[in-house]
Amino acid sequence: MSDLITIAKQTGSAFRLKKGQLLKVIDPQGGQVSDLVLFNEADVREKISAGKTMDFEESILISENNFLWSNRSRKMMKIIKDTNGRNDILLAPCSPETFEIMYDHKGYHPSCFENLHTNLENFGITPDxxxxxxxxxxNVQFEPDGKLSVLPPTSTAGDYVLLEAQMDLIIGMTACSAEDSNGGTFKPIQYQILGSEDKPKN
Amino acid sequence: MSDLITIAKQTGSAFRLKKGQLLKVIDPQGGQVSDLVLFNEADVREKISAGKTMDFEESILISENNFLWSNRSRKMMKIIKDTNGRNDILLAPCSPETFEIMYDHKGYHPSCFENLHTNLENFGITPDxxxxxxxxxxNVQFEPDGKLSVLPPTSTAGDYVLLEAQMDLIIGMTACSAEDSNGGTFKPIQYQILGSEDKPKN
Known part of the structure; x- marks a missing residue:
């Protein structure tokens, strides 16, 4: 079991995770989103696909017992435990343009997009x-007419999601930088890497 | 205005479309899906992003007056007219694995994924x-609990979607090959390229 690692508010991290290892993503204060992207360590052209995940899991809402799938239709991670239960896989990471276009924000604004591509650069991954x-x-809510709205997370302090790697991975993660996604305040995210021996029984 | 071009059942096509030109996608018999992918002609690393489109349009359902956005947060096409009104942007193109995993199909099966990447190969676009x-x-239906189901299209013979290019594009299009998406029968798709002078008034 690794130390508990903290991703400071509005920043990100990138690291390797081996097949069978577990990633525990913790919301230490509550109400904070973490964007997670996955790449096959052996060939980073294989990566998480929201479209393939929703297709194979036959759901918009992805939680405990669901898999995250790649663009090559392979399982990348399994969600072993999800103490909160509400996550999103519809919307792209917030980017500088998110703040320009949707928030009418002028000037620099931290974003998950920047925090992902700058941390993943060392692994040969580019912004595109x-x-x-x-x-x-x-917490993205959807209406029967398709209308989407972003509400504050329902997570409280200590909530976590535990995921098991199905292949050797390169992982990018953030403490999200978008006001609306995090109830208007920015908090850290924590994570821990666990061995297969730490996998919960049953 | 170009000739009316037919994409035979379970096949695909790829072509260029200049900024300001219109693409009319027609369901000539009714009940047939067409998968559409977009790339920036000047740099094919810029391409349609479902996550950015749902984010900026604030909707799962994309129809008349919505834009299709790129991974670089730019508008690629505008939907000028949609006579049927039901489209999907959640699910990835059907691929060989779709039929293996979801249909339990053995052996070869045509797929949108194959029909897209083989037609787009000439433009330097790879399967990944x-x-x-x-x-x-x-016609993808979603329930409040997130559950997805694929129903037969509601389109009838002659329904069409008219889209206007917002930049110079390379386009891939199919007549979809998945049984469930097309009510169990495979039909052709037709398309026509129109000049900006053919854009409907008002």
Missing amino acids: DIPTAFNIFM | DIPTAFNIFM
């Missing part, structure tokens, strides 16, 4: 390679 | 570059 993420704790 | 498509006439 950043896919739609699995947005842990993100 | 194929994004989640805009699935014209595809």
Whole structure:
């Protein structure tokens, strides 16, 4: 079991995770989103696909017992445990343009997109390679007419999602930088890497 | 105005469309889906993003007056007219694995994924570059609990979607090959390229 690692508010991290290892993503204060992207360590052209995940899992809402799938139709991670239960896989990571276009914000604004591609650069991943993420704790509501709205997360302090790697992975993760996604305040995200021996029984 | 071009059942096509030109996608018999993918002609690393489209349009359902957005947060096409009104942008193009995993099909099966990447190969686009498509006439229903189901299209003979290019594009299009998406029968799709002078008034 690794140390508990903290991703400071409005920043990101990138690291390797081996097949069978577990990633525990923790919301230490509550109400904070973490964008998660996945790449096959052996060939980063294989990566998480929101469209394939929703297709194979036959659901918009992805939680405990669902898999995250790649653009090559292979399982990348399994969600072993999800204490909160609300995540999003519809919306792309917030980017500089998100704040220009949707928030009418002028000037620099931190974003998940920047925090993903700058941290993943060392692994040969470019900005254009950043896919739609699995947005842990993100609370996107949808109406029968398709209308989407982003509400504050329902997660409270200590909520976590535990995921098991199905292949050797390169992972990018953030503490999300978008006001609306995080109830208007920015908090850190924590994570821990666990061995297969730490996998919960049953 | 170009000739009316027919995409035979379970096949695909790829072509250029200049900024300001219109693409009319027609369901000549009714009940047939067409997967549409878009690339920036000047740099094919810029392409349609389902996650950015749902984010900026704030909707799962994309129809008349919505834009299709790229991974670089730019408008690629505008939907000028949609006579049927039901399309999908959630699910990835059907691929060989779709039929293996979801249909339990053994052996070869035509797929949108194959029909997109083989037709787009001449433009330097590889299988790994194929994004989640805009699935014209595809009728994906979603429940409040997120559960997805694929129903037969509601389109009838002659229904069409008219889209205006917002930049110079390379386009991939199919007549979809998945049984469930097309009510169990495979039909052709037709398209026509129109000049800006053919754009409907008002």
